[in-house]
Amino acid sequence: MGPAGEVLWDVALPASPSRLPGATMAGFADRGRTPAGLRLIPPPAVTLALVFGPGTVVLSGAAGRGSVVAGLGFGTTRVRQAADFSCVQVRLPPAVAGAVLGVRPAELGGAFVALDDLWGRDAARLAERLSETSSWDERFALTDAVLARRAEAGPAADPEVAWAWRRLVRTRGLVRVERLASEVGWSRKRLWSRFQAQIGLPPKRAARLVRFDHAVHRLVAGQEAAFVAADAGYADQSHLHRDVRAFTGITPATVAGEPFLTVDDVAWPSSR
Structure with missing residues (x-):
């Protein structure tokens, strides 16, 4: 659209x-x-x-x-x-x-x-x-x-890294890195190193991206920024604003009308 x-x-x-x-x-x-x-x-x-x-x-x-x-x-x-x-x-x-x-x-x-x-x-x-x-x-x-x-x-990712990524997605980016490391039986440092090398982002930033994706589509759906921030696990509305700015360069009010996002419900229905 x-x-x-x-x-x-x-x-x-x-x-x-x-x-x-x-x-x-x-x-x-x-x-x-x-x-x-x-x-x-x-x-x-x-x-x-x-x-x-x-x-x-x-x-x-x-x-x-x-x-x-x-x-x-x-x-x-x-x-x-x-x-x-x-x-x-x-x-x-x-x-x-x-x-x-x-x-x-x-x-x-x-x-x-x-x-x-x-x-x-x-x-x-x-x-x-x-x-x-x-x-x-x-x-x-x-x-x-x-x-x-x-x-x-091709080269497969470590099973622990693949599992940690899926866990981030399932929890919409709200699981802590320390808990991820404990659940796969690794130290926090080892998980950070392997995850960064194989996924392309450190775990904390990957969690931010997953959480941002969930939140921004709630904005596209017409929900109020304050409600989205609270429901998506942000500290406050300003925290949501900073993350949207960091990933898009624009404000939450503007991003809600971006065509690249508004088509997502049609093109990627299983991910919503």
Whole structure:
């Protein structure tokens, strides 16, 4: 959705869940209305955008015009140019992403990276195959098969790290790091080190991102900031304001109308 409820993209969803645990997909087709300057808001996932077809998308701070990947908490990024593009967007749990991408999320540095730089010619081949495929169901099946095959050969995260990430998500970022460490049988220092290296953020900041995601979607749904702050575990409304600013660069009142967020209930219903 855009200003005044304008539909910016056609959205398609897969009929079946991904073979990769926790991974979700959605298909986007531009209606020629994606505005330059569109702000991208970081989800609690590694984001893979497989761009195909004749159109282009150019992001601030990202090289090239094709498919991109971004680690957790990628910061304030905007669309510089977009025209008649289609893409399969995949949200990967960070504990799974390292195996799929061939590099740990920490190596992405919280920035958008051209998929060509990670996969070489395989990125272009996948884009070509997606362009040649006639239906979204086939595109989702193709994407899932490629990602599942890559996941089998890539580096797996420690089971303790994967469990700690899932626990953060289930508790909406409200579990303390000390408790996480105790539950996996590690010292706080060991959990911090392994988690940072394999997930891409230290546990405390990852918890902030998960909590922010929950809170910001409550704001999009029209709930009052004071209520959201209390319910999401913030110390007060000012604390919520600071976190929204830190992850988006804008205020809670402004973020509630961002198109990148308002489409989430359609594109990612299972995560709401």
